Amino acid sequence: MRADYHMHTEFSFDSNATLHAQLQAAIERELEEICLTDHYEPAYPGLPLWQVDLGARAEALAAADLAPLREKITVRQGAEVGLLDLPGQRAHIHQLVEDHKLDFVIASCHLCQGEDPYYTDFFRKRTRGEAFSLYISELVDLVKTIDDFSVVGHIDFPTKGCPYEDKMLRYTDAPDAIDDLFRYVIDRGKGIEVNTSIFRALGKDTLDLAWLKRYKELGGEIITIGSDAHKPQDVGYAWDSAISLIREAGFGYIATFRQMQPVFHKIS
Numbered sequence: 215m216r217a218d219y220h221m222h223t224e225f226s227f228d229s230n231a232t233l234h235a236q237l238q239a240a241i242e243r244e245l246e247e248i249c250l251t252d253h254y255e256p257a258y259p260g261l262p263l264w265q266v267d268l269g270a271r272a273e274a275l276a277a278a279d280l281a282p283l284r285e286k287i288t289v290r291q292g293a294e295v296g297l298l299d300l301p302g303q304r305a306h307i308h309q310l311v312e313d314h315k316l317d318f319v320i321a322s323c324h325l326c327q328g329e330d331p332y333y334t335d336f337f338r339k340r341t342r343g344e345a346f347s348l349y350i351s352e353l354v355d356l357v358k359t360i361d362d363f364s365v366v367g368h369i370d371f372p373t374k375g376c377p378y379e380d381k382m383l384r385y386t387d388a389p390d391a392i393d394d395l396f397r398y399v400i401d402r403g404k405g406i407e408v409n410t411s412i413f414r415a416l417g418k419d420t421l422d423l424a425w426l427k428r429y430k431e432l433g434g435e436i437i438t439i440g441s442d443a444h445k446p447q448d449v450g451y452a453w454d455s456a457i458s459l460i461r462e463a464g465f466g467y468i469a470t471f472r473q474m475q476p477v478f479h480k481i482s
């Protein structure tokens with residue numbers, strides 16, 4: 215099953231890619247299934263527009279002009295929820311999933327104690343290991359504020375802002391925080407993703423197999439692949455590299471989702 219489970223469209227504040235362009239790109243890359251995961255940030259400071267209008271997106275997706283593309287690929291409806299420690303968030307996200315009958319939710323952290331790890335400032339006065347540890351510990355705390363999610367997004371997100379020569383998250387950077395996160399998601403029947411936008415930030419299509427193997431070792435079974443594409447050229451990015459790494463880490467299956475339930479596909 216060639217599925218890209220993390221992509222944005224013009225329904226996200228930071229993407230201009232039309233639904234047509236993203237579907238077309240996915241079909242060209244021979245993907246069989248995609249999930250639209252536009253940004254839903256309950257309250258990113260200063261950016262109130264970071265809230266996807268899921269109703270408008272569903273309507274646009276159902277429009278007649280997309281019918282020829284919809285016949286060629288399965289399109290699931292999801293969202294990438296950017297978590298903050300907000301009162302009422304648990305109920306709010308639950309309602310969002312119910313109201314829009316979402317298939318899939320990525321729980322992400324884009325703001326770590328008020329700082330955005332996407333920018334190099336996050337690494338000021340911190341070693342690479344300290345920055346990754348802080349980010350993942352924060353992710354553990356934030357992910358506990360909601361119940362309705364499928365996978366945790368890009369645990370290696372700070373790579374994007376990392377000014378050091380070695381930008382890759384290594385298991386040894388934050389073993390305790392990574393173990394805490396994995397134990398939490400595994401206990402609740404949730405999963406993680408391999409996000410290939412991190413490959414683009416690294417300039418090489420790889421990751422530290424040690425953390426992926428650790429997830430498996432702790433009992434992790436649910437894993438999705440996502441390009442995090444904000445433009446058509448990134449749709450399906452390095453999908454083959456991602457599946458090879460997942461196989462190498464010992465996994466026999468990847469997951470897609472329908473109505474928030476995982477569907478497992480044997481890795482061939």
Ligand SMILES: [Zn+2]
Nearest residue numbers: 222228253444
């Ligand atoms: Zn984005």
Ligand SMILES: [Zn+2]
Nearest residue numbers: 294322367368
């Ligand atoms: Zn994200």
